[in-house]
Amino acid sequence: MKTKVKRKQYVLGYMMAAPFYLIFLFVYLIPILETVWNGFTDKKIFETPNFIGLTNYIRILQDTYFIKSIQNTLFYVVFNLFGVMVIGLSLALLVNSKMVKTGVFRVAYFIPYIASMVSISIIWIWMFDPTKGFVNYLLGMVGVEGKRWLEDPKWALPAIIVMGIWKGVGYNMLVNLAGLQGVPDMYYEAATVDGANRWQLFWNITFPLITPTTFFLFITGMINSFNMFEQVNIMTGGGPMNATTTIVHQIYTRAFLKYQMGYASAESVLLMLFIGFFIFLSFRFGKQGNDLGM
Amino acid sequence: MKKRLYSMIVTALVATMMCGCGAQKPNQEPTASQKETETVEQRSTEKAGSGKEEVTFWIRGAETDAICKALQADIDTYNASESGLGHVTIEYVPISDFATKFNTAFAGGTAPDMVDTGVDQISIRAHMGHYLALDDYLDSWESKGEIINGYLLAGKMLDDGKTYGLGYAPTPCVYVWRKDFFEEAGLDPELPPGDWAEMFEFAKKLVVKEGDTVVRGGFSLEPADYRLYTLMARQAGSTLYNPQTNMPELANEAGIRALQYFEDIQPYSIVYNPAPGAKTLRSFLTSESAMAYITTEELSSMLSSDPSLKDKIGVSAYVPAVNGVDSTWCGYRLFAINADSKVKDAAWDAIRYLMTEDSNRNRLENANVSPAWNTLLEEYQEVNPQVNEPAAKAISVGEPFPKTDWMASYGEAIRNAQQEVLYGEKTAEDAMKAAEKMIIMDAELK
Numbered sequence: 071m072k073t074k075v076k077r078k079q080y081v082l083g084y085m086m087a088a089p090f091y092l093i094f095l096f097v098y099l100i101p102i103l104e105t106v107w108n109g110f111t112d113k114k115i116f117e118t119p120n121f122i123g124l125t126n127y128i129r130i131l132q133d134t135y136f137i138k139s140i141q142n143t144l145f146y147v148v149f150n151l152f153g154v155m156v157i158g159l160s161l162a163l164l165v166n167s168k169m170v171k172t173g174v175f176r177v178a179y180f181i182p183y184i185a186s187m188v189s190i191s192i193i194w195i196w197m198f199d200p201t202k203g204f205v206n207y208l209l210g211m212v213g214v215e216g217k218r219w220l221e222d223p224k225w226a227l228p229a230i231i232v233m234g235i236w237k238g239v240g241y242n243m244l245v246n247l248a249g250l251q252g253v254p255d256m257y258y259e260a261a262t263v264d265g266a267n268r269w270q271l272f273w274n275i276t277f278p279l280i281t282p283t284t285f286f287l288f289i290t291g292m293i294n295s296f297n298m299f300e301q302v303n304i305m306t307g308g309g310p311m312n313a314t315t316t317i318v319h320q321i322y323t324r325a326f327l328k329y330q331m332g333y334a335s336a337e338s339v340l341l342m343l344f345i346g347f348f349i350f351l352s353f354r355f356g357k358q359g360n361d362l363g364m
Numbered sequence: 365m366k367k368r369l370y371s372m373i374v375t376a377l378v379a380t381m382m383c384g385c386g387a388q389k390p391n392q393e394p395t396a397s398q399k400e401t402e403t404v405e406q407r408s409t410e411k412a413g414s415g416k417e418e419v420t421f422w423i424r425g426a427e428t429d430a431i432c433k434a435l436q437a438d439i440d441t442y443n444a445s446e447s448g449l450g451h452v453t454i455e456y457v458p459i460s461d462f463a464t465k466f467n468t469a470f471a472g473g474t475a476p477d478m479v480d481t482g483v484d485q486i487s488i489r490a491h492m493g494h495y496l497a498l499d500d501y502l503d504s505w506e507s508k509g510e511i512i513n514g515y516l517l518a519g520k521m522l523d524d525g526k527t528y529g530l531g532y533a534p535t536p537c538v539y540v541w542r543k544d545f546f547e548e549a550g551l552d553p554e555l556p557p558g559d560w561a562e563m564f565e566f567a568k569k570l571v572v573k574e575g576d577t578v579v580r581g582g583f584s585l586e587p588a589d590y591r592l593y594t595l596m597a598r599q600a601g602s603t604l605y606n607p608q609t610n611m612p613e614l615a616n617e618a619g620i621r622a623l624q625y626f627e628d629i630q631p632y633s634i635v636y637n638p639a640p641g642a643k644t645l646r647s648f649l650t651s652e653s654a655m656a657y658i659t660t661e662e663l664s665s666m667l668s669s670d671p672s673l674k675d676k677i678g679v680s681a682y683v684p685a686v687n688g689v690d691s692t693w694c695g696y697r698l699f700a701i702n703a704d705s706k707v708k709d710a711a712w713d714a715i716r717y718l719m720t721e722d723s724n725r726n727r728l729e730n731a732n733v734s735p736a737w738n739t740l741l742e743e744y745q746e747v748n749p750q751v752n753e754p755a756a757k758a759i760s761v762g763e764p765f766p767k768t769d770w771m772a773s774y775g776e777a778i779r780n781a782q783q784e785v786l787y788g789e790k791t792a793e794d795a796m797k798a799a800e801k802m803i804i805m806d807a808e809l810k
Contacts, residue, residue: 085375112809114492115467115471115492116470116471116492116493116494117492117493129805129809132805133805135802188641191641192641192642195639195641195642196642220639221635221637223787223789303640304639304640304641305639305640305641306639306640307588307639307640309588309779309783310587310637310783310787311780311783311784311787311789312780323776326464326467327772327776328772328773328806329488329492329772330806330809332809333809
């Protein structure tokens with residue numbers, strides 16, 4: 071009797087969980103497996119694919135545009151991640167202090183994060199306009215010559231990084247703020263009694279204790295940075311001279327402009343392996359810290 | 365009771381999700397029951413529409429565009445007539461969304477029966493099997509002999525020689541110049557340059573600089589667009605492909621010469637390189653350059669918004685290259701039929717109507733579209749000699765993009781080559797070789 075009741079409960083439990091797993095299966099797992107398979111075929115968008123083994127992967131090794139996109143993506147990941155994390159933490163420390171009105175600043179810095187990337191990209195196209203843009207206007211006010219930001223291969227990617235940092239810093243600030251507010255005051259009080267200055271308080275107490283938060287932001291920020299696409303597609307189209315093309319932009323170009331789905335699938339698999347590799351390194355060598363169990 | 369309710373809810377959710385699976389893939393034969401359903405539906409339609417078959421027609425653009433209005437008027441007349449085989453329903457699709465929307469519709473089996481397509485897409489879609497070869501229809505078309513040859517050839521592929529689209533509205537690029545800027549620079553405002561060498565000298569005199577910055581170009585260069593290179597390469601004598609192999613041939617003497625010209629004239633030009641998401645006008649349209657190549661549609665739009673410019677703008681078909689050939693680029697809007705359409709005959713019947721002399725005259729009078737009929741050409745030139753005479757010349761010697769299966773890579777390759785030369789990264793020869801190599805490597809992926 072008890073077994074029957076338990077079995078009924080199990081069945082009900084699995085049925086409750088079934089919708090999530092079915093969605094996961096059909097929306098994530100099966101498409102991922104299909105993409106991995108397509109990477110070994112010459113699939114075009116509307117044609118029956120033929121198995122071609124590793125041909126796509128060998129071709130990718132000779133694809134100068136894809137190699138360039140890897141370089142651009144890594145450059146973006148490093149500088150964007152560094153920027154949002156450092157500035158995000160700095161803003162969180164500022165907002166956490168009694169110097170500023172927390173509510174107003176939190177909203178002000180978070181608004182760019184919740185705005186759509188498409189609208190933000192269009193606004194920044196105007197901001198970076200060489201003749202009428204706000205950025206060159208500000209530079210002109212301090213006597214610095216403006217640049218042709220999105221039209222200059224040297225400056226196009228840094229310009230996109232600046233925009234990416236501006237947009238993402240609010241989220242980092244908010245998450246860091248939550249982490250900061252979880253640090254017990256007693257540590258600061260004890261350290262202050264021992265004569266620690268502000269820098270020592272930050273370096274020896276605050277920073278170590280918010281490591282779980284920092285690690286979380288690092289991992290999610292890295293994944294998001296590797297997947298950067300919208301702003302490149304709208305602001306530069308991957309140019310000038312492929313100076314801003316990223317891995318996802320290359321995948322998009324191959325799949326939806328040239329209809330080479332098999333090749334694009336192979337590129338997607340490589341992207342997945344890149345991200346997986348860097349996440350593995352992060353977990354292997356990074357300090358994840360411990361949650362404060364208080 | 366509660367458990368039973370939860371079980372029912374969960375079962376309903378799972379069943380709903382399973383309903384989305386198993387859609388028919390393209391290129392699959394319909395099942396016997398689907399065929400039966402289609403036959404029944406077809407009979408119902410025939411009965412409901414007095415024997416006329418429903419034909420869906422996608423037109424690129426907005427309902428308010430002059431050419432769309434003209435097409436709508438013709439379709440209304442066609443639908444009202446008793447002799448037509450079909451009843452056409454139009455849907456307007458923004459040009460920027462067309463490719464995505466058509467791909468989605470084709471994948472889902474809901475693509476329209478006939479489309480208005482462009483020269484940049486006709487090759488790609490013909491080679492993907494989206495469009496029907498029209499040769500059988502064209503061979504039995506009684507008015508074929510009246511149609512200007514360029515319109516018939518606009519949708520003819522190089523490799524299999526079949527025609528997948530019928531040109532109905534050419535969009536030539538014409539050479540334009542600002543007479544007032546010419547006068548300021550001491551040049552005869554009524555006389556365009558005689559050849560590329562003269563155009564170079566004119567650009568030197570016309571450029572206006574503030575320090576090192578060009579504020580008004582003598583000429584307008586557009587590294588993000590591949591039409592300008594295409595028309596100048598053709599003028600220099602390049603066919604852009606090898607006629608024997610149909611593979612790209614860009615790094616020949618003429619192709620390199622055209623790109624080299626860009627590099628040479630760059631110091632005296634405005635370089636128009638907008639962000640993809642920016643809605644900016646070409647530099648000639650904003651009076652930031654004295655000479656340019658623009659389409660007749662853009663020119664008409666410019667003159668409509670500022671009629672005072674009518675006497676300030678000179679128009680000619682093109683500026684020939686020194687020792688070049690009588691050729692340029694000309695785009696076309698084409699009618700095409702979906703290869704999977706169930707009402708192909710009705711779709712062709714509608715196209716045939718839209719290609720009649722009356723329909724061509726309607727588009728000429730209401731949208732200034734160059735007519736496909738030889739007999740209307742003179743009338744077209746008389747309507748607006750300033751624009752239409754050079755446009756007619758450009759159409760007569762102009763050709764669209766290479767109609768091959770590697771057209772999908774052509775645009776990107778040319779854009780890259782132009783940028784590499786204009787930014788000083790490569791010589792013209794190296795850039796064209798790289799462009800050619802890129803297209804060939806992409807073609808080998810197929």
